Amino acid sequence: MSDRVYNFSAGPSMLPLSALERAAAEITNYQGSGQSVMEMSHRSKVFIRIFEETRAKLRRIMNIPENYQILFLQTGATGQFSAIPLNLIGKTGKADYAITGNFSTLAYKEAKKYGEIHVAASSEDRDHSYIPAQSQLQLDPDASYFYYCANNTIYGTEWQYVPETGDVPLVCDMSSDILSRPVDVSRYGVIYAGAQKNMAPAGLTVVIIKDGLAGHALPFTPVMMDWQTMIDKDSMYNTPPCWCIYMLGLTLDWVEENGGVPGMEKRKIQRSGMLYDTLDASKIFHCHAEKADRSGMNVTFRTDSKELDERFVKAAEAAGFVNLKGHRKVGGMRASIYNAMPMEGVEKLCDFIRAFEKNL
Ligand SMILES: *Cc1c(COP(=O)(O)O)cnc(C)c1O
Numbered sequence: 486m487s488d489r490v491y492n493f494s495a496g497p498s499m500l501p502l503s504a505l506e507r508a509a510a511e512i513t514n515y516q517g518s519g520q521s522v523m524e525m526s527h528r529s530k531v532f533i534r535i536f537e538e539t540r541a542k543l544r545r546i547m548n549i550p551e552n553y554q555i556l557f558l559q560t561g562a563t564g565q566f567s568a569i570p571l572n573l574i575g576k577t578g579k580a581d582y583a584i585t586g587n588f589s590t591l592a593y594k595e596a597k598k599y600g601e602i603h604v605a606a607s608s609e610d611r612d613h614s615y616i617p618a619q620s621q622l623q624l625d626p627d628a629s630y631f632y633y634c635a636n637n638t639i640y641g642t643e644w645q646y647v648p649e650t651g652d653v654p655l656v657c658d659m660s661s662d663i664l665s666r667p668v669d670v671s672r673y674g675v676i677y678a679g680a681q682k683n684m685a686p687a688g689l690t691v692v693i694i695k696d697g698l699a700g701h702a703l704p705f706t707p708v709m710m711d712w713q714t715m716i717d718k719d720s721m722y723n724t725p726p727c728w729c730i731y732m733l734g735l736t737l738d739w740v741e742e743n744g745g746v747p748g749m750e751k752r753k754i755q756r757s758g759m760l761y762d763t764l765d766a767s768k769i770f771h772c773h774a775e776k777a778d779r780s781g782m783n784v785t786f787r788t789d790s791k792e793l794d795e796r797f798v799k800a801a802e803a804a805g806f807v808n809l810k811g812h813r814k815v816g817g818m819r820a821s822i823y824n825a826m827p828m829e830g831v832e833k834l835c836d837f838i839r840a841f842e843k844n845l
Pocket of ligand 1: 496560561562563564588634636637638658659660661679680682
């Protein structure tokens with residue numbers, strides 16, 4: 486649609502056009518129910534069907550084994566920074582954290598309120614421009630869990646391997662790269678993601694939990710953070726984020742129609758490869774992330790001059806490429822190219838980058 490911009494926002498971010506159009510078509514009367522999904526009781530038959538179908542689609546698309554629970558919660562990915570230690574640390578009182586960016590740092594700070602938290606690895610020494618190797622992880626076999634963030638949204642790095650932690654359950658924040666590459670869920674204890682990057686509008690957090698891990702929350706855990714309560718009540722201890730769950734279902738339909746997660750990964754590699762090649766060929770732009778650990782979702786780059794960066798961001802916006810300004814922690818530019826970013830958006834951005842440099 487020609488009146489839509491290419492939105493490179495880190496989140497909330499672009500949704501598939503087909504999902505938005507279906508939502509628009511159904512907005513006042515969902516499939517003959519005479520109501521909008523926004524107006525329905527979450528206990529109604531019609532909504533329960535949306536809920537169950539969406540959950541089944543996610544299980545199918547991500548290949549989530551039957552011995553994992555899928556929760557649709559609120560309070561954002563950030564809410565899980567608290568929920569994770571509250572639910573899991575009771576086992577030994579200790580946990581390992583890999584610090585590779587902003588959100589893992591925040592998760593670590595929050596976890597420290599509830600137990601003895603050990604930094605198993607950190608990339609702070611090089612401004613979070615890389616991912617520590619497996620051999621650099623200092624693992625405590627007595628940790629209740631090992632925590633990491635798969636894709637560092639702000640710094641633009643992505644783990645290219647799944648940490649090997651023996652019997653210690655892996656807990657992973659996949660907020661900004663869920664559904665962008667196949668994941669062997671059976672290797673994880675907990676996977677979670679805020680929806681507003683690759684799945685749905687803001688307001689929904691998906692939490693995937695292996696059986697046996699919930700049910701041991703610290704006694705003072707707020708009820709809204711207690712995974713077992715939410716498992717027992719099918720994510721409906723209180724009113725769930727109904728509209729977001731419905732939108733997730735529409736996004737998942739689009740994922741399935743486009744080759745599923747392998748199809749998403751293929752596009753991810755094409756999009757990010759094209760953009761990194763363009764930046765590598767440039768004489769003025771440099772990437773923040775080290776080559777081996779570059780993110781396929783958030784591409785961070787800059788010139789040597791703040792003024793030139795600003796000029797670039799402004800000129801890009803005028804040309805219909807919006808939200809390219811980098812996060813203040815990294816500076817420069819960031820192009821977030823999540824699943825719903827059309828290939829054409831990145832092709833045109835690459836053309837724009839080349840033309841900008843040529844016309845300097
Ligand atoms: C956006 C983001 C968060 C924060 O999500 P909220 O839903 O705003 O709490 C956490 N982790 C990662 C990796 C993110 O990209």
